[in-house]
Amino acid sequence: MIAVVVCQFVCSGLASCTSIECPIQNKVELVCLSGDTLKDTLTVSTIRKDGTDTILLNRKQDATGFSLPISSQHDIDKLVFKTEKLAVVDTVWIEKEDLPHFESVDCGMAFFHRLLSVRSTHFGIDSVVISKSFVDYDLSTAHVLFYFKARP
Amino acid sequence: MLLVFAGNAEVGAQRFLKLEKDTIPLFRGFAVSFDLAGALQMQLSDYGQYEGALRLNLHDQYFPIFELGLGHANHEEDIVTGLSYKTTAPYFRIGADFNIMNNKHTGNRVFVGFRYAFTSYKVDVAHPVYEDPVWKWDTYYNVDGASCNMHWCEILFGLDAKVYGPLHLGWSGRYRIRISHNDGSVGKTWYVPGFGLQDSSSLGYTFYISLDI
Numbered sequence: 001m002i003a004v005v006v007c008q009f010v011c012s013g014l015a016s017c018t019s020i021e022c023p024i025q026n027k028v029e030l031v032c033l034s035g036d037t038l039k040d041t042l043t044v045s046t047i048r049k050d051g052t053d054t055i056l057l058n059r060k061q062d063a064t065g066f067s068l069p070i071s072s073q074h075d076i077d078k079l080v081f082k083t084e085k086l087a088v089v090d091t092v093w094i095e096k097e098d099l100p101h102f103e104s105v106d107c108g109m110a111f112f113h114r115l116l117s118v119r120s121t122h123f124g125i126d127s128v129v130i131s132k133s134f135v136d137y138d139l140s141t142a143h144v145l146f147y148f149k150a151r152p
Numbered sequence: 153m154l155l156v157f158a159g160n161a162e163v164g165a166q167r168f169l170k171l172e173k174d175t176i177p178l179f180r181g182f183a184v185s186f187d188l189a190g191a192l193q194m195q196l197s198d199y200g201q202y203e204g205a206l207r208l209n210l211h212d213q214y215f216p217i218f219e220l221g222l223g224h225a226n227h228e229e230d231i232v233t234g235l236s237y238k239t240t241a242p243y244f245r246i247g248a249d250f251n252i253m254n255n256k257h258t259g260n261r262v263f264v265g266f267r268y269a270f271t272s273y274k275v276d277v278a279h280p281v282y283e284d285p286v287w288k289w290d291t292y293y294n295v296d297g298a299s300c301n302m303h304w305c306e307i308l309f310g311l312d313a314k315v316y317g318p319l320h321l322g323w324s325g326r327y328r329i330r331i332s333h334n335d336g337s338v339g340k341t342w343y344v345p346g347f348g349l350q351d352s353s354s355l356g357y358t359f360y361i362s363l364d365i
Contacts, residue, residue, distance in 0.1 A: 046287065054286060071287045071289070073289070073291045074283070074287065081187055084227075100277070102277050102338045102340060102341070105230045105233060107276075109235055109293050121309075
């Protein structure tokens with residue numbers, strides 16, 4: 001009986017296995033929707049820590065929806081929206097709360113966000129509103145709705 | 153004639169009842185045990201648990217049991233993800249084992265059993281400072297003392313062998329079913345004291361040494 005107990009325990013240890021279950025969709029992005037198809041070419045950029053700018057969305061035409069990166073840990077993201085036909089530049093401020101998110105030590109870390117407010121200048125943008133305040137792995141629902149002014 | 157028949161029937165009933173009477177007392181003592189598998193796991197990996205148990209022996213068949221342990225994890229800077237995870241907390245399980253052997257009084261036992269378990273624990277998760285890939289700002293990822301708890305059940309199968317005198321050696325294989333959990337603000341937790349890794353198998357095991365008292 002003792003031999004049976006020991007052998008079965010060793011065998012069960014050898015036969016045991018583990019699995020890692022990390023989410024397949026692990027991008028956290030800001031999903032934006034345009035109220036109507038934007039009959040224009042849209043470029044979105046931002047200013048980095050060193051003062052240089054970087055393009056987040058490059059010359060997107062007839063935009064109805066687009067995704068933008070969101071900073072991991074910064075209270076307010078400042079984005080610059082430039083449209084070519086109307087030849088205007090708008091600044092958008094997205095105020096948010098950053099929430100560390102953890103799945104497993106094998107999956108890496110992420111930040112989720114809670115949008116607190118969004119505001120903009122109004123040269124080419126008519127209005128901007130928060131549609132869904134919680135930003136996580138779900139990219140199927142829009143977080144921010146943009147309503148652009150009519151193009152000539 | 154009727155009286156004789158009635159008298160015989162009474163004697164027969166007494167014999168039947170006498171045969172059915174069990175001479176083994178209900179309370180057969182209790183045993184204390186220590187889980188060697190959890191302690192070995194603690195030495196060989198960065199998580200594990202120290203666990204002891206007190207088990208009553210009722211008629212060599214029913215074994216109410218209380219298990220108390222201390223779970224610990226200290227995973228420092230994962231080589232792939234760079235994440236560190238720390239927790240230390242007690243947990244308990246309460247339940248019963250049933251000896252399903254035909255001859256229950258040999259000292260060797262084959263068990264099936266169930267447990268209810270609970271733990272309340274705090275988790276620290278950290279990552280070295282890194283640069284935001286777009287904005288290039290320094291980013292600090294740090295969760296300190298997130299309060300979490302979990303209720304779960306276990307169904308188990310086990311063997312227990314008498315080694316010498318009151319000394320027993322045994323193992324149990326367990327299937328764990330999570331009833332409810334609160335992972336705090338962190339999203340999910342990794343190692344849960346007493347439960348093991350949440351993102352891994354639902355199966356668990358113990359390998360214990362016990363002493364009948």
